Amino acid sequence: MNNLEQIGWNQTIQDIEKETLARVITVQKNSYQVTDGTLDYMAHLSGKFMNQAINPLDFPAVGDWVEVLKLPDERKAVINRVLPRASQFVRQAAGTKTEPQIVAANIDTVFIVNSLNHDLNLRRMERYILSTYESGASPVIVLTKKDECSPDEVEEVISHVEGIAVGLPIIPLSNVTKEGIDLLMEHLLPMRTAALLGSSGVGKSTLVNTLLGKEVQDTKDIRSTDSKGRHTTTHREMFRLPNGALLIDTPGMRELQLWEGESAMESAFQDVEAFEEACKFNDCQHDTEPGCQVREAIENGELSEERFQSYLKLQRELAYEKRRQDQKAQLEEKSKWKKVSKNQRDSYNFRKMR
Incomplete structure (x- = not known):
């Protein structure tokens, strides 16, 4: 090797x-x-x-x-x-500009890290899952701070997460007791690359320290009032773990604005799309149409209204982002050709003067 x-x-x-x-x-x-x-x-x-x-x-x-x-x-x-990338996790850059930002490249696995406290946000988790599928990497859900919850509380959170992380590995763990670390290591293979993504204060940097067996990342306590954390990691960095795996730590992201994800909707929302495909009419609006399997699934509890509304919201957001990106591309193309035309005119005028 x-x-x-x-x-x-x-x-x-x-x-x-x-x-x-x-x-x-x-x-x-x-x-x-x-x-x-x-x-x-x-x-x-x-x-x-x-x-x-x-x-x-x-x-x-x-x-x-x-x-x-x-x-x-x-x-x-x-x-x-x-060099050409095998995978890339991209988000809409913070601020008002319409431009992408690469969080990590050539990754095999994305650990979507949340804590088992009241900062858990299923809608935000859906965004991470969607963006991970779009990146080309495999998503794994990691729930930290297991030592701060009772077994019943852990099971309740897992049942909620299972409703939106369809078929994905869900790993509850504790950096204090080390419970669950062995399950995480099953997804950290030698010469393979994983990335830790999630909000501030969920324990990403602490997890890096745990896996490395030494303090390499600064950590800070979270606010007890709302379980929200402070930014400790200020840049993206790759570490080599003792077993030969590669792990990328990233700064916390309170919001994840989508850049793309249309092609990954089927993977991230396979449950919703399965009900849609079973509707009686291909153009079903999931409102009052007869034979609507989506409405039936919501009424009988197989699908939550919140999950379905999130699906619709993300579809609208992706369509809006695509329009913004298309408009920006058109303006950039127009600006480029104006510059080319100006250069040609300047060159022509220079030759005439000679």
Whole structure:
């Protein structure tokens, strides 16, 4: 096994020298840290890269494989290009701009972390599940702080989560007693990459410390009034666990605004779509039509009204985001051709003056 395989390399790309390969392990604004499995390097983007990158998705993210020029004596590297991604978890960037933000790349598993307290939010969890399916990774639900709840409380929460995490592994655990850690390790395999995603205060950084067996991430107590946490992790970082697995820790996200997910609705809401497909009419609006299996499922308790309304809301949100993205793409295309036209005019006028 070579050093690249130890940090997750399992791709076959013919037009690249293995000596130039590295993986991004930390991103902090415009600063990157990469590793080739032997040495870590502080890295920056080449001038050519900066000139050619036009979209936020073009820039490196934690987990990316990149082609670099290494400067071993200085422990520095220059990133020349990002290799094609096997998977990418993307969200709508915070703020008012319409642009994507990559949370993690080339991940096999996403641990959707929530705590077993009153900050548990099923609707938010649905968003994470949808985005994980869209990313190409496999979702696993992790419920922390089991030691703070009674067995009956844990079972009640699990039953609620099962209603929206259809067919997914659900792992309740405690960083204090270590109960459930063995179940989590079944999804942390050597040379495979997982990412921890969830809100602040749910115990992601504490879980990283538990799995590494040492304090590498700062942690802070949550507010007892509403179980909400404070941001402790300020950047995305990849760690190598003792068993050879790779784990990405990410800052807490209070809200997860969708960027895409239309193709993953069937996986994330397979229960709702199964009822829809069973409706008598293909264009059933699930209102007063005869033979509507969705309304029947809600009435007999097989499907909750909240789950169905969440499904409709996410569909509307995705349609709205798609329209915004299309409008932005049109404006960018128009701006690009205006710039090309201006350059051509300037060139023509310059030649005439000569």
